[in-house]
Amino acid sequence: MRQCIFVALSYSAWSEKARWALDHHRVDYREVEHVPLLGTPLLRARVRSPIGRVTVPALVDDGVVYTDSFDIARRADRIGQGERLFPRGMDDAIATWNRSSELILKAGRVLLLEKTLRNPRAMQEALPAQIPRALRPRMLFLAKAGARFLQHKYGASGRDLDAERARIARELVSLREVLDGPEGYVLGNFTYADVAMAVALQVVWPVDNRWLPLGEETRVVWQEPGLAEAFRDLIAWRDRVYDKHR
Ligand SMILES: N[C@@H](CCC(=O)N[C@@H](CS)C(=O)NCC(=O)O)C(=O)O
Incomplete structure (x- = not known):
C-alpha cells in the first residue's frame, strides 16, 4: 500500500x-x-x-x-476515504475562506516571531528537539537566528503589530457573520473552510495541547488576550469543531 x-x-x-x-x-x-x-x-x-x-x-x-x-x-x-472536505461546486467558496485563513496566519506569524524574540524561554523551546535541555540557554543565538531567518523570509519584521491585530480582527468579524450560531459551519456543512478558519484561530488562542502540543512558554507567546476576549464566541466555536471533527 x-x-x-x-x-x-x-x-x-x-x-x-x-x-x-x-x-x-x-x-x-x-x-x-x-x-x-x-x-x-x-x-x-x-x-x-x-x-x-x-x-x-x-x-x-x-x-x-x-x-x-x-x-x-x-x-x-x-x-482518501470518508466525507469530502471539498464538496462538488464549493471549491471557489472554500478557496476564498482559505485566503482569509492565510491572511490571519500571516499576520499571526508577524506577531508570533516578534513576541518569541522578546521571550528567551520561548526561544529555548523553539530550538530543535535534539538539543539537550541543559545546553539550551547557551544556544539562544541559534533560536534567534531561526526567528530572524523566518522574519526575513516572510517579510515579517519591522511591522506595526497593532495593524496586524486589526487585520486579524477584520477577518474574524467576517467569520462571525457567516457562522449560524456556535454549532454552525462556515458553508453550512463541515468542509475545509471550517478546517482553515478553525486552525487560523490558533494565532489568537492556541487550541488544547491534546490537539496541537506546544511548550509552556510557546503557548503564552501564541496567545493574543485582547483578540481572544473580543472573539470568545469564535474560540468556543473552534473548540467545538475540533472536538467533533479532529
Ligand atoms: N502557502 C503555504 C505557506 C506555508 C508556510 O508559510 N510555511 C511556513 C510556516 S512558518 C514555513 O515553511 N516555515 C518554515 C521555513 O520557512 O523554513 C502553505 O499553505 O503551505
Missing part, C-alpha cells in the same frame, strides 16, 4: 491544516519534522526544488510533490 511522506513543522498552523485533512481522510503518511533554517537543504532535496522559496507542509505522494497546505488537502480529498 502507498505511504506518503508528509514534511511538516509540528507546531505550525499551516502544517496542521494539511495534517487535519490527511487524518480526516485516513491517508497513510509518515510525518518528518522540518527544522527552519538548518533544515532548508534537506527540505529542498525532499521537495526537489534547488532554487526559490521552499515551505512546509509538503507532501510526497507516489513521487509527486505537493508544496502547499491547500493542495495537500485537495489531494487528500482525492486519495
Whole structure:
C-alpha cells in the first residue's frame, strides 16, 4: 500500500491544516519534522526544488510533490476515504475562506516571531528537539537566528503589530457573520473552510495541547488576550469543531 511522506513543522498552523485533512481522510503518511533554517537543504532535496522559496507542509505522494497546505488537502480529498472536505461546486467558496485563513496566519506569524524574540524561554523551546535541555540557554543565538531567518523570509519584521491585530480582527468579524450560531459551519456543512478558519484561530488562542502540543512558554507567546476576549464566541466555536471533527 502507498505511504506518503508528509514534511511538516509540528507546531505550525499551516502544517496542521494539511495534517487535519490527511487524518480526516485516513491517508497513510509518515510525518518528518522540518527544522527552519538548518533544515532548508534537506527540505529542498525532499521537495526537489534547488532554487526559490521552499515551505512546509509538503507532501510526497507516489513521487509527486505537493508544496502547499491547500493542495495537500485537495489531494487528500482525492486519495482518501470518508466525507469530502471539498464538496462538488464549493471549491471557489472554500478557496476564498482559505485566503482569509492565510491572511490571519500571516499576520499571526508577524506577531508570533516578534513576541518569541522578546521571550528567551520561548526561544529555548523553539530550538530543535535534539538539543539537550541543559545546553539550551547557551544556544539562544541559534533560536534567534531561526526567528530572524523566518522574519526575513516572510517579510515579517519591522511591522506595526497593532495593524496586524486589526487585520486579524477584520477577518474574524467576517467569520462571525457567516457562522449560524456556535454549532454552525462556515458553508453550512463541515468542509475545509471550517478546517482553515478553525486552525487560523490558533494565532489568537492556541487550541488544547491534546490537539496541537506546544511548550509552556510557546503557548503564552501564541496567545493574543485582547483578540481572544473580543472573539470568545469564535474560540468556543473552534473548540467545538475540533472536538467533533479532529
Ligand atoms: N502557502 C503555504 C505557506 C506555508 C508556510 O508559510 N510555511 C511556513 C510556516 S512558518 C514555513 O515553511 N516555515 C518554515 C521555513 O520557512 O523554513 C502553505 O499553505 O503551505
